[in-house]
Amino acid sequence: LFAPQVEAGRALLWARGARLTGRPFLARAAEEHSGPHKPWFWRGKLQGGGVLNDMMCHSALVVRHLLTEPGKPLATVKPKRVTAHIASLKWTRPAYAKRLAKLMPGVDYRRAPAEDFASLTIEFQTEDGQTVMGEATTSWSYVGAGLRLSAELLGPEYSMSWNTLDTGLKLFFSREVRGTAGEDLVEKQNAETGLMPVVAEEYAAYGYTNEDRHFVRVFQKKEKPLLTFDDGVEVVRVLMTAYRSAELGTTLAFPPRGLDRFVPKVAKGTWKP
Secondary structure, three states: OOOHHHHHHHHHHHHHHHHHHOOOOEEEEEEEOOOOOOHHHHOHHHHOOOHHHHHHHHHHHHHHHHHOOOOOOHHHEEEEEEEEEEEOOOOOOHHHHHHHHHHOOOOOOOOOOOOOEEEEEEEEEEOOOOEEEEEEEEEOOOOOOOOEEEEEEEEOOEEEEEEOOOOOEEEEEOOOOOOOOOOOOOOOOOOOOEEEEEOOOHHHHOOHHHHHHHHHHHHOOOOOOOOOHHHHHHHHHHHHHHHHHHHHOOOEEOOOOOHHHOOOHHHHOOOOO
16 A cells, blocks of 8 residues: 555546546456465464465455545445455465475465465445445465566556566576575565566565554654554455355355354365365
8 A cells, every 4th residue: 555656656547537537446456476484374274364364455455545535535435245266276286285395384285275366356335326346366376576566547548557576677697697595686586597577675665664654653643544453354354255255156245244253264274175
């Protein structure tokens, strides 16, 4: 939400495009990488789920944020229906499950897998009664240069797109340049040779600097918070509805009955891809 390019694009589209031709009607967001660094992330019973629980909170909130008019609260764009799918696309394949067990002590995707891919569609209703849509995806099975964050916002006569791997700085290393694996070019880096993007000052590019500054000013009572604890609870409710939708294979009205008592099968350790 606090990434500079996302905020600049959102502000310009709403000020120029939406003001003249109408509000945006579709937002997309994705967060993808090749898998977490620590074993507990991979263990559904310990983490509470898989990639949906780990990262979909970001993408689900980004699409709602993009569809919300700047200066207005998220409550002006309300989730009404949720459709989700989860799958294990890579890490339950025998060779990769074996590799994962060696890399991450206590993780066995042959017996207790968690999802490594999730997709989510949220139907929102705006304060003026319009239907707008948010599409979000997350993945632990993406292999590219490294972590990829992306977003789009589309309206009647305009659009924006953002991809953190579309960097202005790229480096090339030939086969003769050999070194140890690292993450000095991009988070969740997957290669050290070839043509590689460099995300300079990742903490700023991903919005951490702006986020930290904002909440320091909130604690100093100099600004009102852009996000509250209630917003966080609502995101979790959307995620749990997504798990329920994926288990039932159907679209659910939000919030569905019994949501507060629902525990995903992945979190119970009983999910079977």
